[in-house]
Amino acid sequence: MVSSVTQSPQDVKDTQEYERIRHTCAHVLAMAVQKLYPGTKVAIGPVTETGFYYDFDSPVNFTPEDLEKISVQMRRIIKANLPVIREEVERTEIRQEIEKNHEIYKLEILARIPEGETITRYFIGSPDILQGENSEPSLFANTSLQPSENNTWWDLCAGPHINSTGEINPQAFALLNVAGAYWLGDENKPMLQRIYGTAWHTKEELELYLKQREEALRRDHRKIGQELNLFSIQDDAGGGLVFWHPKGSLIRHIIENYWKNSHLEAGYQLLYTPHLANLDLWKTSGHYDFYRENMFESMDIENQAYQIKPMNCPFHVLTYKNQLHSYRELPIRVCELGTVYRYERSGALHGLMRVRGFTQDDAHIFCLPEQIAPEILEVLNLTEKILSDFGFKNYEVNLSTRPDKFVGKDEVWKLATIALQDALQAKGWDYVIDEGGGAFYGPKIDIKIEDAIGRRWQCSTIQVDFNLPERFDMEYVDSNSSRQRPIMIHRAIFGSLERFFGILIENYAGDFPLWLAPVQVKLLPVSDDVRNYAEFVADNLKKSGIRVEIDNTGERLGKQIRAAELEKFPVVGVIGKKEVESQSLSIRTRKSGDLGILTIPELKQKLQLTIDSKSVI
Template identity: 45%
Template sequence: MMNSKDKHKADSKDNLETLRHSAAHILAQAVKELYPETKLGIGPAIADGFYYDFERKTPFTLEDLAKIEERMQRIVKAALPFLKSVLSKQDALEIFSELEEPYKLELLEDLENDEVTIYRQGNFTDLCRGPHLANTGELKSFKLLSIAGAYWRGSEKNPMLQRIYGTAFPGEVELAEYLQNLEEAKKRDHRRLGKELDLFSLEEDVGPGLVLWHPRGAMLRKVIEDFWRDEHLKRGYQLVYTPHIAGENLWKVSGHLDYFREMMYPSMRMDERNYLLKPMNCPFHIRIYKQKVRSYRDLPIRYAELGTVYRYERSGVLHGLLRVRGFTQDDAHIFCTPEQLSKEILSIIDLIQFMLEAFGYKEFQVELSVRHPDRSGDYLGDDEGWARAEAALVESLDKRNLSYTVGEGEATFYGPKIDIKLVDALGRGWQGPTIQVDFNLPGRLNITYVGDDGKKHPVMMLHRTVLGTMERFVGGLIEHYVGAFPSWLAPLQIRVVTINQGQEAYAKKVLQELQEKGLRADLDAGKETISYKIGKAEREKIPYILVAGDREVEAGTVSVRKRKDRHQKVMKVEEFIDRIQEEIKNRE
């Protein structure tokens, strides 16, 4: 049941949507007034604002944007009422054919109901479900933000229209706040922080989407990988390693050459054979499974590998660490009996949840991807198997009380899946952890186990990642912590700093003590002022600075300064070591 507070919240969300949707109409009116030859696409409200798609021969420029915004202001000032009319589809078709709006006609023709609504303000008419503001004067605070191409109806087979993005808020304060947040978010961008903190780089000569991990980034990754490995071993996984290339036949048999070729790098030839760079790890894990006859008693078998794969991603989609061409999946394949499937899925969900929470993620978006109800012919595997697999996925999500959205038709051709999205600084979602049931490979590669009846049965197979890939996960993590990693993750945990050169010997002794305890520390014994050294360490976002001045040398202590905390505490080195080790152990 909805309480009054929730109801109010829902109302204001609807109000914001109405406001933005109306803003989109005003945008379209302004564009039509300034550039009458423009054809209208669609113009909805979105999470952070609104957009409208237009077809026009000459592209909009930034100067046009300013002009359009001005014209919108004029329409707002005129306070034109939004007039709704309900009419028959036939009448609407006549109106939009008179207006020469081909895209609107296409939309109308696809509408199934016979009654449609249109809205008018001033001389502008749009096909629209509504609702809208009472009049254009109610739009107070808005701003046009950007221009981009967008395919008509989201299909790259269709012509590309020009999309104008904007945002609108009930008041100037909210708008200013939103724009400022946008600026703040840019400072959290992992590409910027990755450079500032010297974590990684991408370089033209190496190639687009191919990552160079610098020492600090590599250390961060090592810590994550160690944690990942330990946790997998605790949970009954076995680690494997497999090559980066394999003979063509492996990929032919697995179906990758039929279904995944356009994502794969061209083959290389040696000794009269063709080899391909691996885009996935599964065929290798399956070959390991097939080395022996497996009994039901051996199952489940869980092979895990931090497997580096290469995929040809289209140039326009590359994005820092979040979308690359060479990446390391924290992959595993689970071979089990149909009876074991539910339990395996559940324990993967538990592992994902445990891992993400360890990295400070409190909530995440879960999507269940199932078959398209009308297109069962497009999928491999029988209905019964799909039904059972989908039920197992749903059951596991429900058991752990996870809310999720259902993506109909989002399943892969070989099976249903659960995807978890990580959200970046600008609110964009990136698919990370995934659990996929596979109805293709077991049959295709004839992977079986011997049941208690002594007969061979097809095995159930799961693909899964719990972080996704090291690249995407670390990219997300940088933004999540804004580069200020907790001590257990920080590539460099401690910087020892001297005040003048007299303390260098003592500082070196302190450093050695820290390093002997396995702590990641370095020393700044430079000639600069203490303020300079503190500032430098703070900019590097090192969790702890230990200052060794004359007083500390005298007393055998260090002055401990925690990141972003001006109040330092003086203590014995041993005491500091105890404290930070406790912090690291608890992953605080």
């Protein structure tokens, strides 16, 4: 049974409180760094999902020992229980103060704040508290962001923050590591040092998080992908481009076939569309105006500008428009595993999770207004089936409503939003309403999946679109023979094959279920005398569609078993003289251990039942 994860008002309140604590902890980090390492310049220090970080330009290369020193200094600041004070400032005055302290990165941040927008800074400490008997003025000496003789620390910031540093539990935060990060993620800008940290309410929460983090590092898809030879990112070809190796490609092939068959059964029609198109298409769709910074440069072909595609949507629209449709034909469901290309700064690239070329499991539904709710419900049913088959049972569901800036008519927005709510309620899933969080072209449902160690990943999305049908002048003929606009629904279940594969690797720690494993059975012959029988067994299993390999290293059995463990084969069949005589195999599995002696037919039956049920052997 699927359980849907939702956030209660208390959950939202807790999340907001964590954000304030972590945001303030980031400021305390920066304050401590500038106290300990004079000459260090600060950049940005945002909150992350489980913590915070701050970027520094420092003459010192931070080491683990430095992180320990910084942590001690942070605890002194926390213990001082200093107030955190918000102040609105005037642009010219604050620029002068920043220039006086030579904080070049803050000047850039200030320049990015639009004219007319309120500019705020936050102080840690104040003149009043520094004059009190519990003050520790030595804490703040020599900090570079020092606007006056008050020995306080401040930073440009929109907030929010907690009221004082004493609200941070000094036993419930930790500095995690240092990494390089380009300023604003731009490889053409300076490389900074990014210190990552985390903060919680209690020491127990921190310890639980650190344990989960350690497990996440063990499951890192980049490490496992290398160990199991599944994929690579080749520097010689440029960053953010994925090379699928034979075993990874085989898993992708299995996923693609499953996806296609599931969609054909659900009434979708498969499409294949080009990888580029005339630039005018992207101007019509609006991508050129609203998405240009994420698109690669166009190329000139016979004096016409062509654009490599960042989206599949306009191609599906053109396929729909190839002929005029009657209302009787709707809904029309089309789908494509379409590879797209988007410009990501090199500093933002991350294994399979953030790349420049990826394959979306794209689908679009063209329907009548009254068909929105039943179509969305069918999408939810299909999403549940597919995610469940891949082992994901728990979800967080969000419904995002109309933002301040939008296209389309109010009544159509209301109709679509109610239709999404009706579909979620019919499905029986709890959900959180994200007021104003919808796209400018329509409301949407986002689904985050929970993995084996409790992390949530944004994957599936369902979006109603009033924009593209208008831009492309899409039509159908209604029952009165008049022309009407169809409703367009965008949806993806995996999001992209690359990212979903990365999530799968980390969810299973490389121990893929039998139906997904690139090699399902590894045969280990104990000597050359039994190799002919091993070949016979392998051929027999292959004829039944079982993916099998023979260990041909000639190593001793113990070493073969250890190698099979490292390569995470789900099933291992040991073959010795006894197995040859009885025409059987000695079977071990990673999950269940020793299964004993099985004949070839018994093994095939057991394997097939496990594959068909997508369960664990």
